[in-house]
Amino acid sequence: MLVKRGYGTLRDNIPALNFLPRILGKPKHREAKGREGREEGLREAISERVESTTHVLIVGGGIGGIYTALNLIREGVNPHGITVVADEWPPYSRHRLPEALKCGYLGGLELGVAKELVDAGVNVVSPARVVGVDPVSREVIIQYVGKGEEVSYDCLVVATGGKPFIPPIPGIGLRGVTTFYRLNDVRRLLSLRGGSAVVVGGGLVGVAAAISLRRRGLRVALIELKRSLLPQVIDPPLSEPLRKYLTGVEGIKLFLGSRVKKLLGSGRVTAVLTDSGTLSADAVVFATGVRPNSELLLRAGASNVRGAITVDGWGRTSLAGVYALGDCALSKDYITGRATYRPLGFVAAHYAKYVAKAIAGTASGEGTPGVIPTIYERLGEARVYRLGLSASEARSLGLSDAEVEVIKSGDNVWEARILAKGRIVGWELVTIGHEHVIPTATYLKQLLPPKP
Amino acid sequence: MKYLLHVIPEKCDGCMECVYACSIAKHGTPDPLKALIRVERAASGWDIIVCRHCNPAPCIDVCEFNALRVDESTGAVVLNRELCTTCKACMSVCPFEGVWEGCGGAVLKCDLCGGDPACVKACRKGALILSKAPDKGRLLSKSSVDELLRIKGLR
Numbered sequence: 001m002l003v004k005r006g007y008g009t010l011r012d013n014i015p016a017l018n019f020l021p022r023i024l025g026k027p028k029h030r031e032a033k034g035r036e037g038r039e040e041g042l043r044e045a046i047s048e049r050v051e052s053t054t055h056v057l058i059v060g061g062g063i064g065g066i067y068t069a070l071n072l073i074r075e076g077v078n079p080h081g082i083t084v085v086a087d088e089w090p091p092y093s094r095h096r097l098p099e100a101l102k103c104g105y106l107g108g109l110e111l112g113v114a115k116e117l118v119d120a121g122v123n124v125v126s127p128a129r130v131v132g133v134d135p136v137s138r139e140v141i142i143q144y145v146g147k148g149e150e151v152s153y154d155c156l157v158v159a160t161g162g163k164p165f166i167p168p169i170p171g172i173g174l175r176g177v178t179t180f181y182r183l184n185d186v187r188r189l190l191s192l193r194g195g196s197a198v199v200v201g202g203g204l205v206g207v208a209a210a211i212s213l214r215r216r217g218l219r220v221a222l223i224e225l226k227r228s229l230l231p232q233v234i235d236p237p238l239s240e241p242l243r244k245y246l247t248g249v250e251g252i253k254l255f256l257g258s259r260v261k262k263l264l265g266s267g268r269v270t271a272v273l274t275d276s277g278t279l280s281a282d283a284v285v286f287a288t289g290v291r292p293n294s295e296l297l298l299r300a301g302a303s304n305v306r307g308a309i310t311v312d313g314w315g316r317t318s319l320a321g322v323y324a325l326g327d328c329a330l331s332k333d334y335i336t337g338r339a340t341y342r343p344l345g346f347v348a349a350h351y352a353k354y355v356a357k358a359i360a361g362t363a364s365g366e367g368t369p370g371v372i373p374t375i376y377e378r379l380g381e382a383r384v385y386r387l388g389l390s391a392s393e394a395r396s397l398g399l400s401d402a403e404v405e406v407i408k409s410g411d412n413v414w415e416a417r418i419l420a421k422g423r424i425v426g427w428e429l430v431t432i433g434h435e436h437v438i439p440t441a442t443y444l445k446q447l448l449p450p451k452p
Numbered sequence: 453m454k455y456l457l458h459v460i461p462e463k464c465d466g467c468m469e470c471v472y473a474c475s476i477a478k479h480g481t482p483d484p485l486k487a488l489i490r491v492e493r494a495a496s497g498w499d500i501i502v503c504r505h506c507n508p509a510p511c512i513d514v515c516e517f518n519a520l521r522v523d524e525s526t527g528a529v530v531l532n533r534e535l536c537t538t539c540k541a542c543m544s545v546c547p548f549e550g551v552w553e554g555c556g557g558a559v560l561k562c563d564l565c566g567g568d569p570a571c572v573k574a575c576r577k578g579a580l581i582l583s584k585a586p587d588k589g590r591l592l593s594k595s596s597v598d599e600l601l602r603i604k605g606l607r
């Protein structure tokens with residue numbers, strides 16, 4: 001590991017840098033690779049065993065980053081050769097944010113693996129950001145509080161996650177306007193004492209946030225651009241009963257097929273102007289999706305599709321020695337084999353295994369066969385299940401004949417199979433209240449490949 | 453699929469003894485919200501919600517975090533909370549809702565108390581049966597046939 005400048009003074013000033021002595025190995029001199037070199041790098045045998053002194057630099061301390069570090073150790077890579085540069089530490093699970101808001105308890109968010117990694121000898125550099133990558137000389141620029149330095153790597157893993165998307169409308173800078181993405185968003189929402197909240201976005205995150213806010217005693221309205229709820233998760237025949245439940249039982253005001261035009265207020269938000277009227281608001285929560293946080297690799301010239309980094313079955317990007325996974329990257333769908341953008345925690349964890357194998361040299365073959373979505377969310381008394389593809393996702397992945405076959409439509413249970421090209425490609429279920437037996441495992445088997 | 457823990461809801465009268473026993477065994481206090489077993493009203497009476505410790509277990513198959521595994525000595529499906537992130541993939545494939553999210557977001561799931569579950573000992577109605585015997589049909593009373601049929605999707 002080669003630290004080029006600024007090191008001495010930085011270490012004295014920033015406590016987090018006490019980790020740094022451990023990342024100082026022997027300086028490694030690599031010949032700068034030109035364009036040819038890069039392409040050659042891409043073709044490098046993935047079974048190339050990495051020496052124990054190899055320095056793996058991981059950018060991002062979220063799920064993708066820390067589970068890659070953990071899996072590298074499992075694959076036999078020396079923990080002292082692994083550095084995680086994280087702009088926030090300790091890491092926490094976003095998956096738990098709706099429940100944390102609902103209960104008003106933030107103590108259960110932290111990810112247990114973080115401490116294990118540090119104990120094992122992984123070098124965590126935080127708070128710090130990687131602000132530049134030179135894939136030719138294999139160097140990154142790390143920015144600490146106000147200062148930077150160049151650091152070399154052998155393998156770079158980019159797990160910089162996503163960033164919440166907020167539609168560009170007037171008033172989003174007002175106080176009381178937040179996303180539902182970070183711990184601090186939940187802290188802010190926990191400080192509300194009654195009043196009304198407007199949630200923008202009827203996906204899983206928006207609906208979960210709306211329920212949690214209801215449980216905290218707020219009046220809640222939810223606006224969704226599409227005509228049905230959870231449009232990315234389940235198809236309209238199943239989201240319709242959920243709509244009834246949310247309005248009837250949970251008392252959430254729903255505005256489907258509506259657009260937010262403007263946020264009103266001076267200093268603090270007071271109302272939301274929509275094409276279905278004006279809603280008063282003490283808080284506005286944007287749950288309008290995530291986009292890849294991938295500028296670092298885009299600037300370095302990595303192939304991408306609308307900002308999501310293109311990777312192969314081992315998480316390798318188009319840049320030699322550079323891997324990407326999680327919310328900043330594309331992933332492969334198991335059923336269609338197509339690359340798609342799925343910012344989900346289990347997708348990041350899935351790729352963390354393949355990236356680790358590729359770096360450790362324990363890989364062979366094509367890499368991942370792809371990910372089968374396995375989605376569950378409890379929304380108040382409602383439960384939403386989805387395995388495989390929804391009809392709308394199937395169509396977007398090229399299965400143009402995908403259709404929803406509703407197989408149960410009762411008082412409390414709605415179930416559908418998704419059919420395309422003469423076979424089952426997905427399964428969806430909504431229940432209100434608990435059901436004794438759920439046929440989910442049966443469908444999982446049908447979607448999975450026959451065991452050889 | 454085989455199960456280690458069998459639930460016979462027809463025999464449950466909602467007394468909650470299993471829930472309290474679990475919470476006391478795990479936390480030393482009778483707090484239903486912390487218990488790893490739940491009792492809820494069902495369409496026809498009561499239902500007990502708990503992990504059956506399936507073998508093979510779909511939750512283990514889908515966990516990308518390696519947070520679930522079979523304990524070799526007890527055969528129980530156990531959760532490593534340090535590795536779990538609450539992504540809920542396990543919940544999406546569980547036929548019994550036997551894994552759920554507790555207050556604050558941590559995943560709650562029965563660990564079979566090291567092979568001698570407190571809930572089974574506490575249930576005086578015979579609604580919970582621990583059985584490693586292959587011929588479990590003999591152990592179960594008539595009404596449990598309903599359960600088995602339902603498990604197999606035949607009812």
Ligand SMILES: Cc1cc2nc3c(=O)[nH]c(=O)nc-3n(C[C@H](O)[C@H](O)[C@H](O)COP(=O)(O)OP(=O)(O)OC[C@H]3O[C@@H](n4cnc5c(N)ncnc54)[C@H](O)[C@@H]3O)c2cc1C
Nearest residue numbers: 060062063064087094095129130161326327343344345346
């Ligand atoms: C409210 C909510 C609920 C969710 N629920 C679920 C769920 O139930 N199941 C599920 O599967 N998924 C869920 N998700 C999605 C899941 O949280 C993400 O897919 C997952 O966190 C992605 O992991 P990641 O490592 O790619 O990104 P993150 O976990 O976001 O981690 C990226 C980290 O990198 C840091 N970083 C970024 N740039 C730099 C840099 N240049 N230098 C240093 N550090 C940097 C970021 O600050 C961040 O800490 C949910 C998301 C939200 C918002």
